[in-house]
Amino acid sequence: FAELQTDIGEMTNDLCHSGVPFHDYRIFCMKILFPNATDEEKYMMLHHVELPVNASRLNNIHQGLRLLGQLLYNKTFLLLLIQALEADKIRFRLFDRLTFASIISILLQDKLEYFTEILKILLADLIDKQLQQDRNNSKILLRSNESVAEKMLTNWFAFLLYHYIRDHAGSPLYILFQSVKQQIHKGPVDFVTSESRYSLSEDKLIRQHVDYNSLTILVSELDSKPVPVKVLSCDTITQVKEKILDTFYKGIPYSKRPNVDDFELGIVFCIKILFKTLFKKYVR
Structure with a gap:
């Protein structure tokens, strides 16, 4: 125990000099919203890349984006759009639902009150449908993350929790992770099975003497x-x-x-x- 306390003290001193390696807000959101993005897609999201567009079309594109923005802030239109897309189970697949939910979340993050209002309506509808279909499986609701509402809820939490994680919860969690990792690696760790002498899980203990x-x-x-x-x-x-x-x-x-x-x-x-x-x- 004394050795562990010493190691934690050394680790805390190191963090005072170097700091916890937090991602900035953009990278944090990108990893939550688009976890399977390719390197090219990540580069496009993190850098201001101007797409080659003819000057004659540029005004039409800007006008179209402004009109789309107005429609997205129309509660009735946005809810009907999401319901219509989710009704098409064949062409609107899981990947499409999650990507669409993340894009909508980005567009609405500047107006979190409106985002929250839309999310509450979608979650209420999702809960009602689940209870009508199978009350016995209501406990697994929100675990699958397969609907637009579920993914939007994950993104909503990410937007709101970032500053709390960075300013308060992140450092203790990082120290806990590093301390557990350090303690486990003080004994043998099987490179193939990841079983270890000091594992926290009994299922991952090395049974034989090493x-x-x-x-x-x-x-x-x-x-x-x-x-x-x-x-x-x-x-x-x-x-x-x-x-x-x-x-x-x-x-x-x-x-x-x-x-x-x-x-x-x-x-x-x-x-x-x-x-x-x-x-x-x-x-x-």
Whole structure:
């Protein structure tokens, strides 16, 4: 327990210097609204990309977008549009429903009161339909995230919770995650099955006895000063690489870290260390 407390204290001190690697609001929303977006689609969403449009059509496009915006803020039109699309179960598939819900959420996020009002009506209709179809399965409502209303609810929570997560809840959750991860990796972890000696789940415990020793290796990147990294004698090469990355890139978002396959490990034989060892052994 004392060792764990020390590790948490060191981790908290590191976070005071580097900070928790939060995504900014745009990237956070993009990952919630469009979790399966391709790299090209992500680039288009995060950068102001002007599409090639003829000047003669530009005014018509702007006028059409203004008229569409007026229609979307017409409650009757928007509700009828969503109901009509969801009624077409064949052509309006799951992917289309989720994408449409996210696009509508983006367009309505500047007017959250109106967004909330629309969402309450859609959820009320969804609950009524579920109760009419099967009252026994009412407990699983909102778990499937298969309707426009369910996806809009997820997006609504994301819009409202971002600042609370960043300012209050995010740091304790991040410290908890890192502490649990650190504690689990103090013992053997099966690289293939992810079973571990210090697993929180009994289903993922390593049943057989594994002999291992704790090691501290000195790792240097090019000509930089060596940094101590704690590993286990039973770790795979990939697991050692992951622990090296965790040490070298503290506070750096995982999306900005190099991949474990991007670098190789090598043994550097230090003449100075060898000389000191021999001197201590043979000279009194």
